[in-house]
Amino acid sequence: MIGKSALLSVIGGEGEFEAMVEFDSVFLSRIHREALRKRVWFRVLDSAERAILTLVPRCMEKPRSTKLIDVLAKIIVKIKSASTSQIVNLVNQVGRPLAERLSRIAQKWGHKTAYEWATDDGFSKYLTLVSMNNIPCPRMGP
Numbered sequence: 832m833i834g835k836s837a838l839l840s841v842i843g844g845e846g847e848f849e850a851m852v853e854f855d856s857v858f859l860s861r862i863h864r865e866a867l868r869k870r871v872w873f874r875v876l877d878s879a880e881r882a883i884l885t886l887v888p889r890c891m892e893k894p895r896s897t898k899l900i901d902v903l904a905k906i907i908v909k910i911k912s913a914s915t916s917q918i919v920n921l922v923n924q925v926g927r928p929l930a931e932r933l934s935r936i937a938q939k940w941g942h943k944t945a946y947e948w949a950t951d952d953g954f955s956k957y958l959t960l961v962s963m964n965n966i967p968c969p970r971m972g973p
Contacts, residue, residue, distance in 0.1 A: 838906050845865070852882070852904075852907075853893075854893060854894055854900060854903055855892060855893045856887075856888035856889075856891070856892050856893070858912070859884060859887055859888040859890075859903070860888045862884065862907055862910060863884055863885065863888070865910070865914065866884075866910045866914070869913075869914045871910055871913040871914055875909055875910065875913040876906065876910070880906045880909070881973070883899075883902060883903070883906065883920055887899070887903065909944065918956075921959050921963070922952075922955050922956055922959045925958070925959050925963075926955035926956060926957075926958040926959030927949075927953075927955045929955075929958040929962065930948050930949050930951065930954050930955045930958055931949040933945075933948060933958075934946060934947075934948040934949040935949075943963075
C-alpha cells in the first residue's frame with residue numbers, strides 16, 4: 832500500500848476484480864451508508880470494525896497509516912462480498928463455469944459462434960437457474 836490508496840480485491844457482479852481506491856471521508860461514509868442500506872452492517876461486521884468505519888471519516892479526511900488502510904480495505908471487502916446477492920454468487924460459481932465448459936464442447940464439435948456462450952450473462956443465468964431446479968427426487972411408481 833502506498834499513501835492514501837489501497838488495492839481492493841472484491842467479488843462482485845462480474846466476478847472477482849481488483850481496484851485501486853483512494854480512501855477519503857466521502858468514500859468511507861458512502862461505504863457505511865451502503866452497508867446499512869443493504870443490511871450487512873450488523874450481520875457481517877463486529878463492533879470494532881463498525882467503530883473503525885464510523886470514526887475514521889469523522890476524525891480525519893484521509894487516513895495515512897498503512898496499517899489503518901489495510902484494516903479499512905479488509906472491512907470494505909467484507910462489506911462488498913456480503914452485499915452481493917446470492918443469485919449473483921451462484922451465477923459466478925455455477926453458471927459461468929458451466930457456460931465455459933459447454934462453450935468448449937460446442938467449439939470442439941464445430942459450432943462457429945459457441946465461443947460467445949462463455950461470456951453471455953443471460954446464458955450463465957439460465958444455466959444457473961436450470962441447475963438449481965434440477966434437484967433429484969425419488970420417483971414413485973413402477
